[in-house]
Amino acid sequence: MPVDIEQRASYEYGDSLLHLCDARIKITLLMVYLITTALLPVGAWAVYLLMGGVLLIVAVLSEIPASLLLKRALLLEVPILLVLIPQIFLKTGNFIEINPWSGFAFSLSLTRLERVASLLVRSWLSLQFAVIIMSATRFEDVLAGLRACGLPRMLTAIFGLMWRYLYVLLDEMHNLTQARRARSSTLQGSFKQAGGSVWWRAQVTGGMAGMLMLRSLDRSQRIYQAMQARGYDGEIRSEAAAIPLTKAQYFSIAAFILAGLLMVLLANGMAA
Amino acid sequence: MISINDLSFAYDDGRMAIEHVSLDFKPGEKAALVGPNGAGKTTLLLHLNGILRGQGSVVVGEQAVDDRTIKAIRARVGLVFQSPDDQLFSSSVFDDVAYGLVYQGEEKIVIREKVAQALEVVGMPDSQARSPYHLSLGEKKRVALATVLCMQPEVLALDEPTAGLDPRGRRGILNLLADLDQTLIVATHDLEMVREIFPRVIIMDAGRVVYDGETQAALADRALLEAHGLIG
Amino acid sequence: MKAPVPMHIPDGFLSVAVSGILWVVSLIFIFIALKKAGKEIDESRLPLVGVLAAAIFAGQMLNFAVAGGTSGHLLGAALAVLLVGPWPAVLVMTSVVTVQALVFQDGGVLTLGANLFNMAIVGVAVAYFVSDLFKHWFGDKRWATLLTAFAAGWFSIFIAALAASLELAFSGTSPANIAIPAMGGIHALIGIGEGLITLGAVSLIMSSKPQLLEKKAEEKVGSSFVWISGLVLTVVLLIISPLASSKPDGLEWVAEKLGFLIMAQDASYHIIPDYVLPGIQNEALATIMAGAVGVVIVMALVLLLTRRKTSQTAKH
Ligand SMILES: Nc1ncnc2c1ncn2[C@@H]1O[C@H](COP(=O)(O)OP(=O)(O)O)[C@@H](O)[C@H]1O
Ligand SMILES: [Mg+2]
Numbered sequence: 001m002p003v004d005i006e007q008r009a010s011y012e013y014g015d016s017l018l019h020l021c022d023a024r025i026k027i028t029l030l031m032v033y034l035i036t037t038a039l040l041p042v043g044a045w046a047v048y049l050l051m052g053g054v055l056l057i058v059a060v061l062s063e064i065p066a067s068l069l070l071k072r073a074l075l076l077e078v079p080i081l082l083v084l085i086p087q088i089f090l091k092t093g094n095f096i097e098i099n100p101w102s103g104f105a106f107s108l109s110l111t112r113l114e115r116v117a118s119l120l121v122r123s124w125l126s127l128q129f130a131v132i133i134m135s136a137t138r139f140e141d142v143l144a145g146l147r148a149c150g151l152p153r154m155l156t157a158i159f160g161l162m163w164r165y166l167y168v169l170l171d172e173m174h175n176l177t178q179a180r181r182a183r184s185s186t187l188q189g190s191f192k193q194a195g196g197s198v199w200w201r202a203q204v205t206g207g208m209a210g211m212l213m214l215r216s217l218d219r220s221q222r223i224y225q226a227m228q229a230r231g232y233d234g235e236i237r238s239e240a241a242a243i244p245l246t247k248a249q250y251f252s253i254a255a256f257i258l259a260g261l262l263m264v265l266l267a268n269g270m271a272a
Numbered sequence: 273m274i275s276i277n278d279l280s281f282a283y284d285d286g287r288m289a290i291e292h293v294s295l296d297f298k299p300g301e302k303a304a305l306v307g308p309n310g311a312g313k314t315t316l317l318l319h320l321n322g323i324l325r326g327q328g329s330v331v332v333g334e335q336a337v338d339d340r341t342i343k344a345i346r347a348r349v350g351l352v353f354q355s356p357d358d359q360l361f362s363s364s365v366f367d368d369v370a371y372g373l374v375y376q377g378e379e380k381i382v383i384r385e386k387v388a389q390a391l392e393v394v395g396m397p398d399s400q401a402r403s404p405y406h407l408s409l410g411e412k413k414r415v416a417l418a419t420v421l422c423m424q425p426e427v428l429a430l431d432e433p434t435a436g437l438d439p440r441g442r443r444g445i446l447n448l449l450a451d452l453d454q455t456l457i458v459a460t461h462d463l464e465m466v467r468e469i470f471p472r473v474i475i476m477d478a479g480r481v482v483y484d485g486e487t488q489a490a491l492a493d494r495a496l497l498e499a500h501g502l503i504g
Numbered sequence: 505m506k507a508p509v510p511m512h513i514p515d516g517f518l519s520v521a522v523s524g525i526l527w528v529v530s531l532i533f534i535f536i537a538l539k540k541a542g543k544e545i546d547e548s549r550l551p552l553v554g555v556l557a558a559a560i561f562a563g564q565m566l567n568f569a570v571a572g573g574t575s576g577h578l579l580g581a582a583l584a585v586l587l588v589g590p591w592p593a594v595l596v597m598t599s600v601v602t603v604q605a606l607v608f609q610d611g612g613v614l615t616l617g618a619n620l621f622n623m624a625i626v627g628v629a630v631a632y633f634v635s636d637l638f639k640h641w642f643g644d645k646r647w648a649t650l651l652t653a654f655a656a657g658w659f660s661i662f663i664a665a666l667a668a669s670l671e672l673a674f675s676g677t678s679p680a681n682i683a684i685p686a687m688g689g690i691h692a693l694i695g696i697g698e699g700l701i702t703l704g705a706v707s708l709i710m711s712s713k714p715q716l717l718e719k720k721a722e723e724k725v726g727s728s729f730v731w732i733s734g735l736v737l738t739v740v741l742l743i744i745s746p747l748a749s750s751k752p753d754g755l756e757w758v759a760e761k762l763g764f765l766i767m768a769q770d771a772s773y774h775i776i777p778d779y780v781l782p783g784i785q786n787e788a789l790a791t792i793m794a795g796a797v798g799v800v801i802v803m804a805l806v807l808l809l810t811r812r813k814t815s816q817t818a819k820h
Contacts, residue, residue: 034614038520086682119677123516123612130515130609139607140363154538154550155598161554162561162599163607164363167405169555169562177566202697206704209563209578213587213705214713216559222358223551225323229351230419231343231375284715361551 016063018136023145024245028253030133036260037126042118044267051125051263058129062136069132084119088112139163161223169216176208273299273455274320274332274349274427281315281326289315290326291479297455299426304466304487305459307476308501313459314354316476317429320457321349332427347376350420354431354459356412360404365391365415368404372423390422391415394448410441417448427455434462463502467491475500511579511661511691512604512619513668515612519675526671527617533625536729537594553592557599560584564600566701581627581664582635582656582702587709587716590632590730597624618671622664626737631660632727633734649710649717650703657702658695659738665691666741673748680748688745 018026033054040047059069088109095109134142143163147156224232245253274297282288290312297303305313318324322337322345332348335341353359362368369387378386391397394414404412413433420428433449434442442462449456450469460466466473466487473490475483477500483490490496497503518526541549560580580600584593601623604610611619635656642648669687673680709716 030613034515034612035520038516038518038523038614084678086686087679115676119516123514126515126612126614127609130613134607134609142606152535152538154541155534155595157550158554158557158595158599159603160363161361161551162557162603164361164403164405165555165558166561166603168357169558170565173562173565199700202700203704203707205566206701206706207708209566209583209701210705210708212559212563212566213556213583214709214716216555217552217587217716219358220551220555222353222355223361223555225318226351226353226359226361227371227551228323229321229346229353230372230423231346233343233375 012064012068012135014063014136016061016136018058018062018132021136022245022249023137023141024148025249025252026133026137027142027145027149029256030130032256032260033129034126036263037122037129039264040122040267042115044118044270046270047263047267048118048121048125050266055125055129055132059132062132064132064135069128069135084116088116165216165219169212172215173212176211180204180208273297273301274330274457276316276319277329277331279316279319279326279328279330281319281324283315288479290319290476293328293476293479293481295474295481295484297427297457299455300453301472302456302470303458303472303474304470305457305474305476306461306463306466306502307482310478311476311500312479313476314431315479317351317431317457317459320427320429321346321351323351347423348425349427349429350423350425352416352420352428352430352433354435356404356409356416359416359419360412363403364400365396365402365404365407366400368415369400369419369422372419376423386422386424387418390418393421394418395444408441410437410444413437413441413445414448417445425454427457428452430456430458432460432462433458434460434465461502463491475502477501511623511665511668512601512611513615513622513671515614517612517675517677518615518618518671519677520614522671522675523614523617526621530617530620530625533594534598534620537591537598540591541595549588549592552588553595553599556584556588556592557596557603560596561600561603578701579623579627579661579664579698581623581660582631582653582698583705585628585631585656586635586653586702586706590628590727593628593632594624594730597628600624618668622667622671625733626667626741627660627664629730629734630663630738631656631734632730633738634659636731646710650707653703653706654699657699661691661695661698662688663738663741665694666745667737670741670745670748684745684748 094111095107276295279293280291322342330337360368373383473487563578584596605616638652665687669683672678672683
């Protein structure tokens with residue numbers, strides 16, 4: 001898995017305006033921001049800057065330390081970016097020939113370069129916005145918000161269970177890998193793995209995965225028994241009921257959507 | 273209160289986990305269930321409120337455990353599992369303690385009240401908003417107990433409540449158990465606790481009951497304890 | 505400690521149309537899975553799905569060096585299929601991918617529909633189809649079960665990556681002749697890791713709890729839909745991908761006609777793109793070379809990045 005859980009471990013405690021805001025509002029705000037960003041045309045740099053401004057305002061509202069946000073800001077999906085890069089060397093659109101020394105030349109497509117750069121900026125904005133919103137919203141509230149927005153009961157329950165057991169199993173995982181490391185002498189910082197062929201290493205790793213799966217199957221059976229013991233009868237019940245949105249909240253949702261539309265129109269107007 | 277008559281049970285793989293077990297428990301009685309690992313203690317406890325159903329009969333009060341009575345019986349017999357990680361599956365302590373009450377169809381205000389009360393009893397009054405994952409093992413075990421206490425069952429069946437605890441955590445649980453006035457059936461390896469709290473002890477080995485009687489007499493009988501791996 | 509897998513598509517990389525369509529497709533599939541899981545399968549599946557999803561999430565932390573710094577690790581779709589059957593596996597993978605996107609921003613929110621499609625639907629359907637086919641062909645001897653596990657793992661990754669690269673190409677993010685060979689190439693390698701771990705896990709489970717792997721007959725009946733989806737996805741993606749990567753303009757043209765691309769300035773589709781690779785005039789050869797160059801660049805950079813990451817982790 002590409003992410004470092006500890007590094008991105010989401011929620012940051014706080015009581016800022018953004019933290020206190022209703023999860024449903026935050027989810028709509030996030031969706032509007034993401035859709036708007038995705039709809040912006042290539043090369044609308046001024047509007048990207050505006051969107052960056054919105055990002056900055058929300059970041060300030062969240063009162064999350066800048067250092068922390070900056071640390072998370074460097075997280076980009078690196079490998080998938082690499083799929084993007086080669087296209088700037090295509091002889092497409094507006095391109096220039098670069099001839100650094102005789103006998104070797106390559107072309108650089110300015111059109112593609114602008115396109116790739118635009119994409120990176122928009123992708124970064126989206127990621128950062130999601131990071132900030134999720135840093136200021138507890139997972140339980142995200143779930144309750146999604147439930148209120150129509151997420152089926154069963155999925156809500158499954159996500160909740162998964163969230164709860166994620167950390168329990170990550171701990172077990174950690175213990176397993178530590179036990180493995182304690183028994184194998186890997187040269188640190190090098191790729192030369194001591195101890196066996198690829199085949200053997202795969203077997204060991206697979207065995208650990210299998211062990212993890214077996215344990216979780218057993219555990220899920222015991223959890224089910226514990227649920228039954230307290231009266232679970234196959235129906236999912238919960239005592240959380242959604243409070244209806246106020247007029248002001250509806251109004252702010254409408255305002256977000258309008259602002260998003262404006263941004264898209266503005267960007268397209270400027271491009272034309 | 274509970275009467276078990278000639279109960280036998282085999283898991284999927286076909287081996288008998290308990291065989292021909294017959295036991296009676298009087299209301300308010302405190303009984304300990306001891307025996308080596310794999311003796312069948314957990315399996316027996318799982319029969320007390322119908323999680324498992326073997327051959328033979330289990331009667332709670334005047335109700336035999338069957339499909340019709342199961343809901344009522346689960347309200348009367350509270351079961352606490354050995355690992356609190358299995359018992360606590362919600363994302364906050366409040367949700368976990370409230371779980372059983374929600375299924376009993378209680379009013380919201382009543383639920384709040386009972387949850388607060390149960391957490392008070394186990395000495396965890398300020399933990400409602402915390403995630404069970406972030407509690408210490410001792411705290412988890414207390415909350416696990418609260419998830420069942422709040423339903424005010426007549427019988428409490430606990431699986432190894434002191435296993436893995438440090439001395440202070442263990443003492444806390446011991447004091448708690450000593451103060452309860454429900455019928456208590458507790459599976460354990462903690463002979464010190466048995467001596468202190470439980471007048472009656474049942475020794476199991478290989479799925480069978482090999483001793484059922486006074487704790488004092490059993491604990492004084494070294495040969496008996498050694499034969500069933502209770503002392504090293 | 506972790507190697508990057510370019511399977512989770514971030515926000516901004518897919519056009520709104522592609523994201524939207526795949527959201528709808530994924531929601532339909534998940535809806536059916538919920539119905540099936542709620543009806544056919546007893547309710548004890550609820551904790552099963554949740555805890556297994558958490559376990560697969562945690563299992564994705566496991567990796568091992570394959571060769572030259574690439575590491576193999578788990579996506580988990582195949583393992584989930586082999587353990588709990590296709591419909592619950594769809595739910596397991598849905599939980600994994602969704603929580604990764606929502607909480608860890610691993611993969612976008614707007615692109616979540618596409619990521620669900622690739623990993624929870626394509627991954628699961630292909631793994632199910634392949635494992636069923638292999639079981640049919642080779643029976644359930646020990647070596648056959650292990651081979652099945654490997655194949656289900658490899659195909660689920662490879663075909664899912666092809667789907668992802670087609671989505672990128674359709675969105676105009678990366679031309680098909682770069683996206684498909686690059687994504688396909690690197691995932692053909694990553695798939696080996698997936699296959700081997702799946703195999704190792706199945707081998708352990710076979711020796712400790714073999715009854716888990718014996719699928720019940722009634723589970724298969726309700727799953728023919730998944731089986732057929734797996735067949736169609738495998739065949740179609742295997743045919744479309746090479747076609748699309750040899751005619752990248754064709755795909756962009758189609759995408760533009762369908763209104764998938766909103767790119768005002770880029771009016772250069774009529775220019776045949778090719779790499780300036782000295783001496784290569786042949787168009788077909790240039791296309792293949794282009795793909796190869798893409799793969800090499802991606803691989804080299806991934807190696808560099810993993811190397812950096814590994815040495816960083818080692819210091820801790
Ligand atoms: N889920 C299960 N599946 C198969 N066998 C089991 C299961 N749980 C327990 N057993 C077996 O049943 C026997 C009794 O186990 P258990 O009741 O857990 O004993 P105790 O709680 O006294 O340690 C043991 O032999 C154990 O291996
Ligand atoms: Mg036990």
